[in-house]
Amino acid sequence: xxxxxxxxxxxxxxxxxxxxxxxxxxxxxxxxxxxxxxxxxxxxxxxxxxxxxxxxxxxxxxxxxxxxxxxxxxxxxxxxxxxxxxxxxxxxxxxxxxxxxxxxxxxxxxxxxxxxxxxxxxxxxxxxx
Numbered sequence: 001x002x003x004x005x006x007x008x009x010x011x012x013x014x015x016x017x018x019x020x021x022x023x024x025x026x027x028x029x030x031x032x033x034x035x036x037x038x039x040x041x042x043x044x045x046x047x048x049x050x051x052x053x054x055x056x057x058x059x060x061x062x063x064x065x066x067x068x069x070x071x072x073x074x075x076x077x078x079x080x081x082x083x084x085x086x087x088x089x090x091x092x093x094x095x096x097x098x099x100x101x102x103x104x105x106x107x108x109x110x111x112x113x114x115x116x117x118x119x120x121x122x123x124x125x126x127x128x129x
Contacts, residue, residue, distance in 0.1 A: 068119065075116045082109045 072124045082105060 072119055079112050
């Protein structure tokens with residue numbers, strides 16, 4: 001047991017003796033003067049990254065606007081188709097009867113027109129179109 005205690009003390013003493021030499025070496029490594037090099041605007045520095053990010057955001061906005069426009073175009077085509085079908089169905093009815101399908105189709109047209117109106121109101125503005 002005494003031998004184990006002696007070895008532990010010897011190891012601890014060695015570590016204490018080595019520790020001060022590690023401290024100054026570590027401090028010397030950190031004290032080197034490294035100065036940041038300024039980056040010109042055209043070389044992809046912070047300003048160049050800002051321009052790249054702005055272009056990417058603009059491209060994403062254009063893509064979103066194009067997608068929204070395509071959805072609105074498809075919706076209006078569907079609205080026209082339903083209105084034409086409604087007109088045909090109404091022409092088939094008499095003045096004293098109205099079919100349930102005509103009423104359902106009118107409700108569907110109303111919902112679709114409302115949804116399209118909301119989509120158009122919320123559509124992103126795309127000045128290039």
